[in-house]
Amino acid sequence: MNKFITKLIKEEKITLIDPSEEIAESYHQKSRNSLKAAEILITQDLLEEATSMTYYSMYNKATALLYLVGIKCENHTGTIILLKEIFEIDNKEIKDAKKERIDKQYYTEFKISKEQVEQQIETTKEFTDQLNYFIENLTEEQKKQYKERLEEYF
Numbered sequence: 001m002n003k004f005i006t007k008l009i010k011e012e013k014i015t016l017i018d019p020s021e022e023i024a025e026s027y028h029q030k031s032r033n034s035l036k037a038a039e040i041l042i043t044q045d046l047l048e049e050a051t052s053m054t055y056y057s058m059y060n061k062a063t064a065l066l067y068l069v070g071i072k073c074e075n076h077t078g079t080i081i082l083l084k085e086i087f088e089i090d091n092k093e094i095k096d097a098k099k100e101r102i103d104k105q106y107y108t109e110f111k112i113s114k115e116q117v118e119q120q121i122e123t124t125k126e127f128t129d130q131l132n133y134f135i136e137n138l139t140e141e142q143k144k145q146y147k148e149r150l151e152e153y154f
Contacts, residue, residue, distance in 0.1 A: 001153060002085050008078045009153055016151065019070040019143060024135075027064035031057045031128055038121055047112045048104040054117075054124040055101035058094045061128045065135055069143045071150055086149045089134065093127045 008014040038053035062079050065087070066072065073079045076098065083089040097120065103110045 002081055005078060005081060005085060005150075006153055008073070008075050013074045014078055014082075014150075015072045016147065016154075017067075017070050017072045019147075020067050024064040024068040027060045027067060031060035031064065034060060035121070035124055035128065038117075038124070042114065042117050042121065045114070047114060047117045050117045051104045051112065051120060052101045054120045055094070055097040057124050058097050058127050061131045062094060065131060068135060068138070069146045071147065082150070086146055087134070089131070093123055097124065097127075 005014065034053045034057035038050040038057065041047075041050035041053060059076060059079065062083055063073070066079065066082065071082065071086075073082060080091050080094050080098065083091040083094065100120065104112055
């Protein structure tokens, strides 16, 4: 069991809730809007900002999945870990995107090129498409099973 997930549960940063398609859909929309913002920002050479938006597109898509199953997580790292621990989804791209966002948003010694951001946008599209496919193919029984996996931490 992941100790960080256990810690977040104790702190009530991860809770079990009733699944919500409505909230999930709002996070799907946030994900689409963040990706659209990244595409607009890159055309204006706002590369750091575009980098942040690619991460938020991925993060919001992951959050949509959690709400669809009935999991609320108020911690970005927790959400990323849950993808791997509960859903067995490769979380490398979103972990890398989070690191890039932090580096570009908070530190000045990093250089960034338009080509790097263009690649990040493509990676974001692939990641969110994969999550969309996963979400679209979830059965009600699978949703229950994923939630039960997290219940084992409680």
